[in-house]
Amino acid sequence: MRDKTDYIIVEFSKAIFIYGLVAMSFIGLGFYSFVTLEHEGHWLTGMNNQIVWGLPHVFAIFLIIAASGVLNIASISSVFNIKIYKPLGRLSALLAISLLTGGLIVLVLDLGRPDRLIVAMTTFNFKSIFAWNVFLYSGFMAVVALYLWMMFEARYNKFVGKVGTFAFAWRVTLTTGTGSIFAFLVAKEAYNGALLAPLFIALSLLVGTAFFYKILFWMDRGLGIPLGSEIIKRFRKLLIYFIFTVFYITILSHLTNLYVTKNHGYEFFLLFSGNIYTFLFWGCQMIIGTLFPLLILYNKKLSKSASGLLYASILVLFGGFSMLYVIIISGQAFPLDLFPGYIERSSFFDGVEATYVPSIYEFMLGLGGVGIAAAIYLFAIMVLDFTPRSLDNAATAMANVPEPVTEEQLEEEKESQEEVVDEKSSVPPDQKTTEELETEEKNKSADEGKPAEE
Amino acid sequence: MKKYKIKLDRRNFLKSSGMLGMSSLAPGVFFQELAHARPLNEPASSKNRWGLLIDANQCSEDCNACVTACNEEHGIEDFGRPTTDTQYIRKLNLTHEDSGESLTIPMMCQHCENPPCVDVCPTGASFIRADGIVLVNKHTCIGCRYCMMSCPYKARSFIHENLENQVPHTPRGKGCVESCNLCVHKVDKGENTTACAEACNKDGHQAILFGDLNDPESEISKKLNKYKTTEVRSDLGLNTAVRYRGI
Numbered sequence: 001m002r003d004k005t006d007y008i009i010v011e012f013s014k015a016i017f018i019y020g021l022v023a024m025s026f027i028g029l030g031f032y033s034f035v036t037l038e039h040e041g042h043w044l045t046g047m048n049n050q051i052v053w054g055l056p057h058v059f060a061i062f063l064i065i066a067a068s069g070v071l072n073i074a075s076i077s078s079v080f081n082i083k084i085y086k087p088l089g090r091l092s093a094l095l096a097i098s099l100l101t102g103g104l105i106v107l108v109l110d111l112g113r114p115d116r117l118i119v120a121m122t123t124f125n126f127k128s129i130f131a132w133n134v135f136l137y138s139g140f141m142a143v144v145a146l147y148l149w150m151m152f153e154a155r156y157n158k159f160v161g162k163v164g165t166f167a168f169a170w171r172v173t174l175t176t177g178t179g180s181i182f183a184f185l186v187a188k189e190a191y192n193g194a195l196l197a198p199l200f201i202a203l204s205l206l207v208g209t210a211f212f213y214k215i216l217f218w219m220d221r222g223l224g225i226p227l228g229s230e231i232i233k234r235f236r237k238l239l240i241y242f243i244f245t246v247f248y249i250t251i252l253s254h255l256t257n258l259y260v261t262k263n264h265g266y267e268f269f270l271l272f273s274g275n276i277y278t279f280l281f282w283g284c285q286m287i288i289g290t291l292f293p294l295l296i297l298y299n300k301k302l303s304k305s306a307s308g309l310l311y312a313s314i315l316v317l318f319g320g321f322s323m324l325y326v327i328i329i330s331g332q333a334f335p336l337d338l339f340p341g342y343i344e345r346s347s348f349f350d351g352v353e354a355t356y357v358p359s360i361y362e363f364m365l366g367l368g369g370v371g372i373a374a375a376i377y378l379f380a381i382m383v384l385d386f387t388p389r390s391l392d393n394a395a396t397a398m399a400n401v402p403e404p405v406t407e408e409q410l411e412e413e414k415e416s417q418e419e420v421v422d423e424k425s426s427v428p429p430d431q432k433t434t435e436e437l438e439t440e441e442k443n444k445s446a447d448e449g450k451p452a453e454e
Numbered sequence: 455m456k457k458y459k460i461k462l463d464r465r466n467f468l469k470s471s472g473m474l475g476m477s478s479l480a481p482g483v484f485f486q487e488l489a490h491a492r493p494l495n496e497p498a499s500s501k502n503r504w505g506l507l508i509d510a511n512q513c514s515e516d517c518n519a520c521v522t523a524c525n526e527e528h529g530i531e532d533f534g535r536p537t538t539d540t541q542y543i544r545k546l547n548l549t550h551e552d553s554g555e556s557l558t559i560p561m562m563c564q565h566c567e568n569p570p571c572v573d574v575c576p577t578g579a580s581f582i583r584a585d586g587i588v589l590v591n592k593h594t595c596i597g598c599r600y601c602m603m604s605c606p607y608k609a610r611s612f613i614h615e616n617l618e619n620q621v622p623h624t625p626r627g628k629g630c631v632e633s634c635n636l637c638v639h640k641v642d643k644g645e646n647t648t649a650c651a652e653a654c655n656k657d658g659h660q661a662i663l664f665g666d667l668n669d670p671e672s673e674i675s676k677k678l679n680k681y682k683t684t685e686v687r688s689d690l691g692l693n694t695a696v697r698y699r700g701i
Contacts, residue, residue, distance in 0.1 A: 043533070053603065112613070128573065185570075187606035187690070
């Protein structure tokens with residue numbers, strides 16, 4: 001179905017200037033950090049031979065999973081056919097590309113040898129989930145670019161559903177790949193579990209939705225694109241679903257660990273030992289990132305206001321970031337147990353909890369990724385019509401009105417129906433596939449002039 | 455003076471020359487087989503599997519000779535930053551939680567047959583040679599540190615700073631990951647030892663024995679047959695080439 005949304009090319013304004021300036025300063029800080037680390041080496045960071053992945057990786061993975069999650073909004077409209085999200089499809093894909101670029105740049109610039117990126121792009125060990133991720137990430141870019149093309153080009157709008165479904169499958173695989181970076185580590189008690197993949201998928205949906213809402217709020221206040229209560233209502237529901245999903249898988253993974261005696265050490269270390277990770281888990285992830293947003297989202301007044309949802313989104317983003325920090329850093333900080341039953345001591349910090357204090361360089365590098373994502377987004381909305389003119393209730397309701405049927409379309413439909421009849425004459429009715437049955441239902445509802453959604 | 459009469463007919467001459475020939479060639483062939491030294495232009499062979507046997511009973515807590523020798527051999531510098539300084543080998547002191555029994559052992563890359571570091575390396579820079587030595591190709595290592603995340607023995611170090619005056623046989627450089635290479639330069643020269651084993655022997659402890667696990671006649675194989683030895687984290691099924699006795 002053709003997209004009837006009225007899109008605009010955003011003109012230069014005060015909001016664009018301010019955010020552009022912030023993005024450019026972030027990029028400047030990131031670049032300075034990269035050049036310094038490249039020149040001096042990683043000893044300037046807080047990372048060491050015990051904590052080998054630090055704050056840049058938290059930033060990178062945060063941006064990568066946000067990229068995957070933010071595309072969910074486009075998927076809801078084109079895969080699950082909920083049309084109120086249709087005007088957000090283009091933005092959703094753009095944000096996915098920009099966030100992924102930001103995340104990948106942080107990951108690459110933190111490499112010990114970023115100059116060897118070409119080696120990483122041309123020499124593969126397919127047993128490594130990292131090598132798979134190179135394909136998953138670059139493929140994601142290509143698939144989302146194709147998806148955007150289908151959304152932009154009116155003639156190809158009819159393919160949006162199919163390409164969107166493919167992008168959806170790719171996205172789920174991509175986040176599975178990101179979660180599997182940790183799930184496939186046999187040596188560390190904190191990881192080594194397939195639950196990390198669904199946990200990352202759930203977190204990506206949550207973080208992506210919160211991030212998208214933040215952009216919508218900014219568009220409303222900064223760019224003057226009115227945000228209707230219908231969209232707010234939908235985002236509230238999505239946030240609630242995803243908060244509960246992440247909470248459920250988190251509890252499940254900790255209960256699984258608590259059941260296995262050999263993992264008690266790590267669970268105690270994380271949940272009860274009173275270190276920084278305990279604080280981040282309970283304080284930042286569970287209370288600030290889970291409980292507080294839920295209180296807001298279930299509050300009668302706040303849950304209906306645009307600002308209330310913004311606060312919830314910001315808290316969710318904070319909680320998600322803390323969660324990744326806890327997963328990535330605490331898993332490394334907990335000492336490996338090479339000789340169970342023995343207390344281990346060495347000059348290489350065996351048997352002791354590793355300390356990690358992120359340096360300003362790592363923080364700047366992470367901000368650089370955020371800056372790049374923001375800059376791509378700001379540039380793109382100023383050159384192409386990504387942004388819907390309005391997201392108020394009237395505009396989003398328009399997306400649900402069936403478009404007037406043209407003569408050409410009628411002919412096309414007739415032809416396709418004839419083809420279907422031909423095909424079906426050779427297939428007994430009891431052998432119809434689910435897909436065929438669905439198409440029939442859709443055709444029926446289209447005939448009746450009702451929207452086939454929800 | 456007694457005269458000896460040599461009876462040298464054709465049969466005896468051929469017999470004697472044959473025996474002489476055999477006796478002069480045999481040690482060469484035999485010892486060559488024992489040492490498995492091979493010309494440098496030939497690739498490493500899976501006929502060998504190089505490894506170490508470490509005897510915790512012989513290792514002394516106040517001795518650090520293996521660590522010092524390793525650092526010297528590979529040109530590993532001390533930057534005074536213990537959290538980021540490279541360590542190929544370290545002394546690990548163990549105290550039993552209940553009995554208080556204490557022992558000390560050197561710990562290094564265990565040269566697994568199924569190394570997790572090789573599995574996770576995206577570019578294949580971490581690799582295992584045909585003769586079982588796990589190495590890092592310094593030309594293709596991108597410094598992602600995934601191998602360090604995956605190593606169950608904490609055997610790897612990342613080079614955090616600029617280096618100078620590296621030794622030619624151990625190429626090292628900022629931004630790459632490295633670990634014990636089982637003194638591969640010595641192995642390739644047929645020296646049949648490692649710097650740590652040499653130093654330990656020199657100090658009279660003889661706690662580290664280098665050898666070919668695939669050669670049933672090697673000292674290491676004989677000892678592995680005779681004594682009970684342990685693989686660290688044998689539960690992971692990695693089949694390490696470094697074995698421990700007395701732990």
